[in-house]
Amino acid sequence: MAEKRIIRFEKWILKVVISYAVFIGIGWLLGRIPAEKIGLSEDMFFDLRMFFMLFGPIYLTLIVKIVLTILAVIKHKEKDTAEQNRGVLLAVTAILMLANLSNAQTMADLSSGLIESKGLKSLNRSKRYNLKGKRFLNVFLPIAFYMLILEILTLLVCIVTFAPLSNAASNAFIFTIALTALLLLLIPLILTFISGFKGDKAEHEEKRKMEKLDAVSSGNLVLETDPIRRKQYLWLPKLLVLLVCPVVLLLSFFVLFLTKNYHDYFVILLLRQPFMALAGTAFLSVIPLLLYWANCSGTSLVQRVYLSENRLCYTGYSGSMDERVEFAFVLLRLEEYSVGKRSIRIRGIFTRKTKDAYGTHQKNAFSKTLQLPRTFPEEQERILLDFLRNAAVNHASFDQRVQ
Incomplete structure (x- = not known):
């Protein structure tokens, strides 16, 4: 050797x-x-x-x-450049964190937030790159690095040979070098974060799959979202955000534009008022409707119900990676339930168990109303409603005996 x-x-x-x-x-x-x-x-x-x-x-x-x-x-x-440069990414992240500790204000802004709190953990935990992202990095990393060296050498040659450089030439060199260096840093970091996110998501999905298999082997019935019914369920919030709000806003602006030169007519002024209100309402309702759409999409995707003979457990999670919070509500006593067009409403006494990056937390016997999106397959939904109906009958007969 x-x-x-x-x-x-x-x-x-x-x-x-x-x-x-x-x-x-x-x-x-x-x-x-x-x-x-x-x-x-x-x-x-x-x-x-x-x-x-x-x-x-x-x-x-x-x-x-x-x-x-x-x-x-x-x-x-191509060579496996992406994996070879993982140490460089960790070193850059560590430098940014060190700059923050030393009160370097400009660098501190870059190193705060995501890079400090989650970035280093994501880089350490990420065991693989997405295949397409890895192939891209195998090309991008060496070419960007070589281009950066060429730009710096060219700047040095021009400064010494043609000094003083014009403002346009200096700004062009500074912009090009800064952009190349920024891309050389940010793009691998972003792809690494995406890799960490996908790896964590795959691990969590595998964990949920094993939980389902264990529940089925124990004799429980597992109710999960049907993709076709979920698509139908999300049709309303998607329509509100992508069609109703923009159409109402554009229509209101169009009417206001047509009547902008007729302020002397009292009837026109009266006509403009509701359209001004509609435009404001449509504009302000975009963010709440987006949040509603995101909530419907996330809840319907992750919800799962475990049913046994006398037990109902509703589970799901929110967030991802270090911010993921898993929850499980176990029904102790059903007070009432109702079936709406979009959701099944269950009110009763529950216990709640949550699990996050800081540990597991338990809350016993509290009143809670659950809203379950109606995205389960029809057969599973029928079984769930039969369970709730029997639970309601048992609760009513228990109350009669107590009285």
Whole structure:
């Protein structure tokens, strides 16, 4: 192994020597050309030749590496650059956190929030990249890094040779270098966070699958959302957000635009008032309706009911990763229930068990009203309603005996 490394090092030294010899020779030949013929002063032309001989092999190497990286992608033989640069991402995150601890205000803004509280945990816990994201990083990381070096070298050459640079040229260099560096940092971090999120989601789904299998093997009936009924259930909030609000808002603005020059007519003024109210209502209701849509979508997706002979347990979760909160409501006594067009309302005495990143919490015997979206398959919904009907009858007979 040591001999192979020595041989590789010797070959690398030979390539460097040959490359610099070629570029020094070309630079010497360029020196035979008068500077006046190409419109440059003697000093500028001399600086360009020196930089050509000094940075020429580096430029050529970087350009060749970019071309080879693209060709490797075309031939599907790219190296696993994404996994090799995980340590760099962790180091950058650690630097940002250190800047915050040292009260560096500008860097602290970058390192606060998500990167500090969840980013490092996500990077450590993420065991794999999404396949498409990994392939993208295998191309993006080396090319962006090579481009950043080329931009910095070009800026150095221009500053020394053509100083002073114009404001437009300086701003263009600063913007290009800053943008490349920012993309080199943010895009791998974002893809890593996405990878961590997907990995955590897959693990949680596997956990829920095992819980379902354990419940079925114990003789429980597991009620889960039917995708077709869920799509029908989400039709109303989606329609309100994507169609009703925009249509009402545009219609109101159109009427107000048509009547903007008729303020002298009392009838027109009266007509404008309800349309102004409609426009304001449509505008202000977008966010509440979006929240309603998100709540309907999330609740209908994660809800699950475990039914046994005398037990009903309603489970689900909210959030993801460190912010995920799992909940389980166990019905102790049913007081009443009702079946609406969109949900089944269950009011009674429950126990609640919640689990989050900080542990498990229990709350015993409290009054609660559950709203279960009607997204269960029809057969499962019928079984659930039969259970509630029997529970209501048993509760009524128990109250009569007590009286």
